[in-house]
Amino acid sequence: METRIYLVRHGQIELKNEKTYIGQLDLPLSPEGIKQAQTLQEQFKPIPLDCAYSSPLCRCVETLDILLGGRSIPRFTIDALQEINMGDWDGKSFAEIKERYLERFEQRGRELDVFAPPAGESFVSLQQRVLPVFAEMVKENDAKSIVILTHAGVIRVILAKLFGLTIKEVFKWKIPYAGSLKLCYNQKNGKWICQNQ
Template sequence: MVKQIYLIRHGKIEWNQEKAYIGQTELLLSKEGIEQAEKLQKYFSNIPLDKAYTSPMKRCQDTLAIILAGRTISKTIVDEFKEISMGDWEGKPFSEIKRTDPDAYEKRGAEIDRFTPPNGESFLDLQQRVMPAFYKIIMDEAAENIIILGHSGVNRVILSTIFGLNLKEILKMSLPYGSVKKIYFDQEKEQWNYENG
């Protein structure tokens, strides 16, 4: 059996300030984010789906609710799919961290895979949290067509891990708001393939 997994990033969030570390900060979808979710609803309207899994964060649950409006598809909240924790850096602008802790700012850039902000997580930590939950979903024999609604960090970790990419390159991967990556898993061959949605 070949499973189809639609790995979706939530729609754009309400954040009118400068670029900042947004991990587990709860934010709503912006008007543009809602429109992105509505486009995804149209995209999926004629695609068969068996199950949907989502991060517990509101921006993901709201995106999924719009996508699946009017459909009776099993939805499961997966706590492990919460976005990476930025700890004490949560919500702080890049410029502030660069100014107040330049060494840590530079270290994160140089060691993106293993750098941990104070009281936060590294991408290696995130990988250890996300991947067991992801593999458990893939092993569910009953579901062939699956949506996973996640975040930039979570989805990048999944893609990097299953395709054997180095986590040091994780931020080079393009994953805009409202994007879909369609992944195929051939259970017999234990082989992954993907296409952009």
């Protein structure tokens, strides 16, 4: 049997209408996010799963609780699966950062992979945090089927590594709230296949 990994983003969170930097701010699911997680539960009911991993942030834990719907499989909370650390920008709107720190706001746009907000981390740093843990999960679950319930940033740095993409390139992939990507490892050629893109 091939290794199958379902990378799943948490459901929608309670946010104002304006675009906001959300990193490790621990926000719960919105009512819409709960509905999205219930849809995930229906989608995953027929899928056999060996175990599940989750970011410790409550939006991921809540989504996984609903997705699994009481299934008795081993589940693990992994600190390294937390979203990128946005530091001093966490919870602040794009408009506020642009107004107060225009130069840094523009720099992040140009240098998305290496720019880190004050007291935060860059996507390169995030990748260095996530990839060793992801590799260990793959190794421990050879020929098994697992769910990894995490955040858009974490999913992007995993995809970039597996498919030889830059951080900027992987931002072209849409990863909606409660979106899931099925990754299968091809033993013959040693390559990953993403069945949703």
